[in-house]
Amino acid sequence: MLHFTRDELDSRKTRLLAEMAERKLDAMLLFAQESMYWLTGYDTFGFCFFQCLVVKADGEMRLLTRSADLRQARQTSILETITIWRDRGQADPTIDLRDMLDEMGLLGARIGVEWATHGLTAANGRLLEARLGSFAALKEASDLVPALRLVKSEAEIAYVREAARLGDEAFEAMLPLVRPGADEAELLAVLQGSILRAGGDYPGNSFILGSGEDALLCRYKSGRRRLAARDQLTVEWAGVKAQYHAALMRTVAVGEPTPRHVELHAAAREALAAVEEAMRPGHTFGEVFDAHASVMEAHDLARHRLSACGYSLGARYAPSWMDPQMFYSGNAEPILPNMTLFAHMIIMDSDTGTAMTLGRTYLTTDGAPESLSRLSLDLPVAA
Numbered sequence: 466m467l468h469f470t471r472d473e474l475d476s477r478k479t480r481l482l483a484e485m486a487e488r489k490l491d492a493m494l495l496f497a498q499e500s501m502y503w504l505t506g507y508d509t510f511g512f513c514f515f516q517c518l519v520v521k522a523d524g525e526m527r528l529l530t531r532s533a534d535l536r537q538a539r540q541t542s543i544l545e546t547i548t549i550w551r552d553r554g555q556a557d558p559t560i561d562l563r564d565m566l567d568e569m570g571l572l573g574a575r576i577g578v579e580w581a582t583h584g585l586t587a588a589n590g591r592l593l594e595a596r597l598g599s600f601a602a603l604k605e606a607s608d609l610v611p612a613l614r615l616v617k618s619e620a621e622i623a624y625v626r627e628a629a630r631l632g633d634e635a636f637e638a639m640l641p642l643v644r645p646g647a648d649e650a651e652l653l654a655v656l657q658g659s660i661l662r663a664g665g666d667y668p669g670n671s672f673i674l675g676s677g678e679d680a681l682l683c684r685y686k687s688g689r690r691r692l693a694a695r696d697q698l699t700v701e702w703a704g705v706k707a708q709y710h711a712a713l714m715r716t717v718a719v720g721e722p723t724p725r726h727v728e729l730h731a732a733a734r735e736a737l738a739a740v741e742e743a744m745r746p747g748h749t750f751g752e753v754f755d756a757h758a759s760v761m762e763a764h765d766l767a768r769h770r771l772s773a774c775g776y777s778l779g780a781r782y783a784p785s786w787m788d789p790q791m792f793y794s795g796n797a798e799p800i801l802p803n804m805t806l807f808a809h810m811i812i813m814d815s816d817t818g819t820a821m822t823l824g825r826t827y828l829t830t831d832g833a834p835e836s837l838s839r840l841s842l843d844l845p846v847a848a
Contacts, residue, residue: 466541467506468707473620474543477504478524480613485522491574492566493520493606494593497582498782500610501528502708507542509534510782512584515550515558521569529562559589559596566601577606583784611789614779616803621709621779622828625805628665629711629826629837632704635659636713636840643698643717643847649674649689656702666705669786673701680716680820681813683771695720698847699820701809708780711837712807714824717845725814729766729821730844733810736760737823737842740774740792740808744827744834750796757792757810766812775808778826804829805837 467474481504485493495501498512505518505526516530527546528538538547548565550558566572576597580590597603617625638659639652653674661667671685676692680699692698696719703712718726736757743756757774761767777788790798792808809824823842827834 466508467543468624469506469620471543473618474504474506477613478520478526481520481610482522482524484609484613485520485577488577488604488606488609489575490577490604490606491522492569492571493577493609494518494562494579495520495610496579496585497610498584499614499708499780500579500582501542502780502782503610503614505542505544507538507544508708509537509541511537512782515589516584517562518544519562519566519569521571525569527565527569529558529565557592557596559592562593563596563600566597571601574601575604576601577604577609579607579610580605581607581789583782608789614788615777615790616801617779617805618803622803622805624707624709625711625778625826625828626837628704628706628709630704631660631663631665631706632702632711632713633838633840634663635702635704636700636715639700640717640845640847643692643719643845645692645694645696645719647692649676649691652698656700660704664706666708668703668705669708669710669781669783672703673699675699676719678818681815681818683811683813692719697726697820699822701822701824703778703786705786708782709805710778710781710786711805711826712778712786712809712824713826713838713840714809714811714822715840715845716820716822717847719847722844722846723819725817725819726821727844729812729814729819730823732760732764732766733812733821733823734842735764736774736810737808740810741827741834744800744806744808744829745832746800746802746829748800750790750792750798750800751794753800753808754792754794754796757808758794761812766814769812769814771811774810775806775824778805778807800829802829802831806834
């Protein structure tokens with residue numbers, strides 16, 4: 466059931482332990498599901514309940530989880546020691562965690578914690594502080610594993626390439642069905658169904674598909690409509706393989722595109738080219754955003770663009786496929802080879818009701834980034 470070799474997982478743990486030593490941490494409390502998956506292969510959506518992977522500086526690992534995930538952990542991970550906290554009235558799993566940490570000899574230790582994750586609710590975080598605040602010194606370490614995950618191994622890149630292929634094929638399966646009168650429900654079913662049928666996975670967040678005025682939205686919403694004779698359709702989707710994502714984004718003109726659609730598409734394509742030029746070692750995530758913003762401002766589109774234009778991608782879980790490293794102003798995170806980065810040019814002109822988007826996932830190299838998608842950057846037009 467493992468997606469990676471034991472040697473690959475062991476090398477990741479070695480990198481984690483080295484960073485823990487650098488920060489003088491005796492242990493880490495991992496609550497982010499993607500951290501657990503990256504380190505051990507553990508693959509579940511059980512993080513919606515309390516669970517924690519403890520990693521000691523000597524390499525010992527123990528998972529605390531519910532009984533529903535006992536077999537999940539055994540079958541999908543390299544974990545050997547799994548402790549179960551029992552569902553019951555007034556259950557407080559942080560007491561079980563404290564007892565487990567005591568058994569591991571961590572009383573009074575310096576312990577890094579992943580606070581900034583959907584895998585640790587505010588309520589559970591408060592319980593954690595109450596139970597462990599006097600037991601050990603808790604240190605903020607939410608950035609530790611995400612930083613290690615940022616540069617991908619060859620095995621990870623292979624999964625992202627496969628995800629990108631699935632994403633391309635999904636769009637190619639859907640596009641011929643985009644026409645006046647088409648039902649958004651059918652388009653979405655084909656887009657997602659193509660990926661699942663080809664052996665891919667569910668995405669970390671819902672695909673975005675909206676037409677008419679909903680084409681200007683950047684989030685999924687419930688409700689479907691049929692396309693008008695002259696319409697616009699915005700789609701953001703991702704191919705997914707072994708939880709690794711390769712995202713794409715397009716706005717399709719239905720019927721003859723308006724002059725504003727053509728104008729905005731030209732600006733989006735120019736901005737994407739500028740982003741590609743900046744997405745190289747020696748530049749930062751912030752400089753990638755600045756390249757995008759400069760083009761948008763040159764086209765008088767500052768009011769219609771977003772304050773970010775992409776982010777790192779990898780193995781992620783609900784509710785979002787976005788990694789924390791984003792293209793926004795002032796982000797000093799350096800561009801390095803073997804990152805998988807999604808760049809999206811999103812222009813939402815509410816004055817005219819016109820949407821335009823253009824985005825794809827890249828693999829960074831020693832020079833120019835490699836697009837992982839083979840889809841054309843031309844404006845898609847459906848008659």
